[in-house]
Amino acid sequence: MSQKVIIVGAGLTGSLLTIYLARRGFNVEVYERRADMRIVNISAGKSINLALSTRGIHALDQVGLAEEVLKTAVAMKGRMIHSNKGELTFQPYGKNENEYINSISRKDLNVILMNEAEKFPNVQIYFNQRCTGMSLETGEAYFVNETHGGSSVVSGDTVIGTDGSASAIRMEFLRSKHFNFSQSYENYGYKELTIPTAEGGGFRIEKNALHIWPRGSYMMIALPNVEGDFTCTLFMNYENGEYNLNKLVARTDVTQFFQKVMPDALELMPELVDDFFNNPTGSLLTIKCYPWNINGKALLMGDAAHAILPFFGQGMNCGFEDCYYFDKLIEKHGTDWQKIFEEFGKLRKENADAIAELALENFVEMRDLVAHKDFLLKKKADVLLEERYPERFISKYAMVTFHRIPYAIAMKRGQIQDRILMEMCSKIDSIDELNLEEAFDRIKTEFAKAGIEEKLKLEV
Numbered sequence: 135m136s137q138k139v140i141i142v143g144a145g146l147t148g149s150l151l152t153i154y155l156a157r158r159g160f161n162v163e164v165y166e167r168r169a170d171m172r173i174v175n176i177s178a179g180k181s182i183n184l185a186l187s188t189r190g191i192h193a194l195d196q197v198g199l200a201e202e203v204l205k206t207a208v209a210m211k212g213r214m215i216h217s218n219k220g221e222l223t224f225q226p227y228g229k230n231e232n233e234y235i236n237s238i239s240r241k242d243l244n245v246i247l248m249n250e251a252e253k254f255p256n257v258q259i260y261f262n263q264r265c266t267g268m269s270l271e272t273g274e275a276y277f278v279n280e281t282h283g284g285s286s287v288v289s290g291d292t293v294i295g296t297d298g299s300a301s302a303i304r305m306e307f308l309r310s311k312h313f314n315f316s317q318s319y320e321n322y323g324y325k326e327l328t329i330p331t332a333e334g335g336g337f338r339i340e341k342n343a344l345h346i347w348p349r350g351s352y353m354m355i356a357l358p359n360v361e362g363d364f365t366c367t368l369f370m371n372y373e374n375g376e377y378n379l380n381k382l383v384a385r386t387d388v389t390q391f392f393q394k395v396m397p398d399a400l401e402l403m404p405e406l407v408d409d410f411f412n413n414p415t416g417s418l419l420t421i422k423c424y425p426w427n428i429n430g431k432a433l434l435m436g437d438a439a440h441a442i443l444p445f446f447g448q449g450m451n452c453g454f455e456d457c458y459y460f461d462k463l464i465e466k467h468g469t470d471w472q473k474i475f476e477e478f479g480k481l482r483k484e485n486a487d488a489i490a491e492l493a494l495e496n497f498v499e500m501r502d503l504v505a506h507k508d509f510l511l512k513k514k515a516d517v518l519l520e521e522r523y524p525e526r527f528i529s530k531y532a533m534v535t536f537h538r539i540p541y542a543i544a545m546k547r548g549q550i551q552d553r554i555l556m557e558m559c560s561k562i563d564s565i566d567e568l569n570l571e572e573a574f575d576r577i578k579t580e581f582a583k584a585g586i587e588e589k590l591k592l593e594v
């Protein structure tokens with residue numbers, strides 16, 4: 135196959151996509167703005183570590199990489215909730231030992247993907263190449279060399295923009311007619327902080343959990359790294375609430391805030407104040423746009439097409455799933471890019487919108503609900519219903535995280551289930567008081583009204 139595909143951005147989605155395309159024999163040229171992270175010590179951007187789950191693992195497995203990646207991961211079997219008083223409560227993620235998520239280093243994962251991509255003789259990755267735009271008429275893409283400033287024009291049979299939420303390729307789409315675009319920032323920012331490895335090695339707190347300090351209008355989470363440290367992320371409103379980012383200006387503000395609301399975390403974080411002031415404040419945004427392609431000349435994929443909030447741990451998983459479905463469409467349509475791109479957009483758009491909505495819902499769940507009685511009872515009800523009605527009831531979290539059920543279906547079913555169960559759980563004090571048959575009957579009735587089939591098609 136002599137066709138040449140230009141990929142802009144060698145992040146997580148772009149690197150995995152390169153492998154899929156190289157396996158099909160395409161000549162792939164990848165242009166990445168940053169230096170080669172295998173040679174130069176640079177941050178891989180955004181979060182230091184990420185939660186990898188079933189959709190992402192499946193997409194990696196198709197190219198034979200799941201095992202290698204999972205070797206570098208730490209299993210997170212549930213949420214460890216830290217109360218104001220430092221009490222700990224563990225909430226398992228799944229119904230059994232096999233349902234867990236994996237904490238992986240963004241950089242290690244990106245390196246594994248780039249190394250694998252470069253094993254193919256038909257792949258070339260160019261670093262320090264910042265895309266400045268492209269011509270949607272000719273398909274040429276334009277680059278500036280970030281080290282010496284020279285510019286270049288590159289052409290191929292098609293261009294795929296996997297250049298993230300600030301995509302330069304998407305900027306070109308904005309100039310074309312009939313392109314819809316929205317970008318919405320949350321009034322929240324985030325700070326990455328660290329719980330270092332214990333003296334003498336090992337983990338200072340439970341290794342196999344995603345730790346959460348839920349505090350209503352703000353929260354902190356901590357994900358384990360194989361080396362024994364934890365990467366913490368404090369999500370907080372910029373200006374509202376008793377505590378907010380704008381109020382944390384002096385070193386003592388930060389220590390006093392932690393002392394008051396997360397004293398157990400403060401003890402674990404000797405570098406807290408330096409981390410807080412040295413690390414940038416990240417912003418949180420959702421990007422929606424459509425169509426994702428222009429005339430078969432260019433396509434957007436991953437965060438470039440659908441950046442979402444990080445609260446369901448699905449952004450990368452969704453980008454990896456994009457790669458898998460894209461590959462299936464190449465199998466079906468060969469090199470008819472226009473057909474592939476259009477079908478890809480139709481297949482993925484409603485699912486990308488659904489996970490964007492679910493991610494927002496999960497923010498409320500994580501920062502607030504996880505500490506409430508009704509929610510804890512609902513979690514128990516989820517497990518009991520899953521056991522009693524297999525393939526007809528799966529919790530929303532499990533549909534998104536442990537299955538590949540399209541996000542749009544997971545959202546429709548999950549919202550109905552959660553609404554009914556939360557209402558029923560608000561009227562009881564113990565899970566033994568919940569009438570499971572009644573709960574399932576009510577859910578079934580709502581499914582029927584919404585035109586949802588009772589039985590789930592598990593992996594489509």
Ligand SMILES: Cc1cc2nc3c(=O)[nH]c(=O)nc-3n(C[C@H](O)[C@H](O)[C@H](O)COP(=O)(O)OP(=O)(O)OC[C@H]3O[C@@H](n4cnc5c(N)ncnc54)[C@H](O)[C@@H]3O)c2cc1C
Nearest residue numbers: 143145146147167185265297298436437447448449450451
């Ligand atoms: C705080 C936080 C936590 C997260 N946690 C999770 C999680 O637990 N699980 C999960 O699945 N997802 C998570 N995500 C989402 C995840 O980070 C993204 O969905 C994922 O990185 C998207 O990958 P991408 O390759 O599409 O984009 P990116 O990772 O943004 O990669 C884009 C690449 O393009 C390059 N680039 C950008 N502009 C140009 C240009 N003009 N020219 C050339 N190259 C360019 C960049 O340097 C980069 O290498 C999280 C996000 C955040 C912010």
